[in-house]
Amino acid sequence: MSARDIVREANRKFYERYSLLEDTDEFWEFIIRSLRQSIRVNTLKAPLDVVVERLSEEFELEPVPWVEEGFFINSDNLAGVPEHGLGLIFGQEASSMIPPVVLDPKPGELVLDMAAAPGSKTGQMAQYMKNGGCLIANDMKKGRVNVLIANLNRMGVLNARVTIKDGRYFGRFDNTFDRILLDAPCSSVGMVRKSFRFLREWQLKTALRYSNIQKRLILAAYRALKPGGVLVYSTCTIDPIENEEVVDYLLKKTDAEIERIQLPLKSSEPVLEFEGRKYSEEVSKCLRLHPQDNDSEAFFVAKIVKP
Template structure:
C-alpha cells in the first residue's frame, strides 16, 4: 500500500497509535515501513527432506531468494501455499524471515533440553527441533487452548518427534530452576509488526495494553533465565 503522507494515514486510523510513535527518532521510516508488504518467505524442513533437493524442485516453479541469516530460509514469489505439495506434506513451512533469527542464535544441537515458553503457532518450535535433528527434548508451551491445537497440528505436520506440548501460563515454569540448555521467550506483544499484514491490528491497538505487556514480558524473561542451566542460552524475541 502507498500513501502520499504515511503520518496522515496513521493519524486518521488510530490517533493514539500515531501519538505513541510520532516522536521516536526514526518515526518517518517507521510509519513508511508499516505500509510496505512483507516479503513472503519459507523455511525448508530438513527433518523431512534434503535442503538442496527441495530448493531445486521449488525453483522449477518459483523464484527463490536466499535469506542471508537462515540457511534453510528463502523468499518466494507466491503466497498460495495451498497449491504447493511440499507445504501440504510439511516439507516447507511459511515463516517470516525475521522470525527465523531466534533459533539461529540459540546454539542448538542434538540432545539438548529446550524450553519454548510461548510456542504457538509453532514456526520457531519446528525450527528448533529441526536444528536439534529430532534428538533431545523441546517443551513447547502456550497458555491458549486454541493456539495449542494449532501448535500440535504444525508439530505433527512437520514430523517433530521430540516436543512435549504444555498449556500453562509461562510463569509456571519458574519452578524448574536450572533445567534447560536453552530457552526461547517469544513473548506476547502489541502486534505492531502485524500491521503490515492486516490493518485490523492498527484499529484494535490500545496504549493501555503496553504497560501490561511490558510487565508480562519482563516476568517471562526472568522465568526463562531462572530455568536455564549455567552457561545456557536465553533468547528473547
C-alpha cells in the same frame, strides 16, 4: 495520501508514540507496506538442496541472508503448494526465523519454548536439534495448542513434548534447561504489515499490560535456565517498554549477561532512554529491527547468558 497521513488517520496515538522512536518517511512507508512472503525449508523431511531445486522450477526464490534454510518466495498462496501441505516447507516471516538461529539449540539438549504456538520457531528449533534431545513446546491457551500440535505433526517433529501452562510455571524448575526461547506475547506492532487491524486496534494500555506479563515471564525463564545456558527473548513489536525495558528489568533483578548478536542484516539502534526511563548500556547489545531495515516485520531479539 502519504503513509504518515494513513497512519495518523487510522490511529493518531500510535503515530504520536512511535514517531518518538523514528520519524522518517521510509519508516512510515514500511510500517504499512505489505510483507514479502517467506518460507523455511524443513530439513527434517528432505535435504535443503532437493527442496530448493524442486521449488525453483516453479517459483523465484531469494535467500534470506541470516537463515540458510530461509527464502523469500513469489507466491501468494502457499496452501496451494504441495510441498507446504507435505511439511517440506513452512510459511514463516523472515525476521521471526532469527530467534531460533540466535538460540542455536543442539541435538541432545533440553530446550524450552515457553510460548510456542503456532509452532514455526518450535519446528525450526527441532530442525537444528535434528529431532534429538527434548524440546518442551508450551502454550497457555488450549485453542492455540491444537494448532501447535497440528503444525508439529505436519513438520515431522518427533522430539517435542507439548504442555499447556502459564509460562511462569516453569520458574519452579531452577537451573534445568540448556536453552530457552521466550518469544513473548506482545502488542504486535511489527505485524501491522501483515494485518492493518494491529494498527487500528493498538492501545498504549495493551503494551503496558504485556510489559508486565513479559517481565514476569523473563524472570521465570531465567530461573529455569542452567548456569552457562542461553535464553533468547524476542518480540514482534518496537515498543521500548516491551523490549529494552524488559531486558533492563532482568538485568536489575539478576546476574544475567547480554551477548551481542552478529548476523548479516541491518538493524536500528537499541533504545537507551524513552519517556524519561533510562536503560542499562548493556541493552545496546540487543537487536532491534525496524521494518525498513531489511523489508521485514519489526522485531526485537536479546541473547541472554546465565553465568
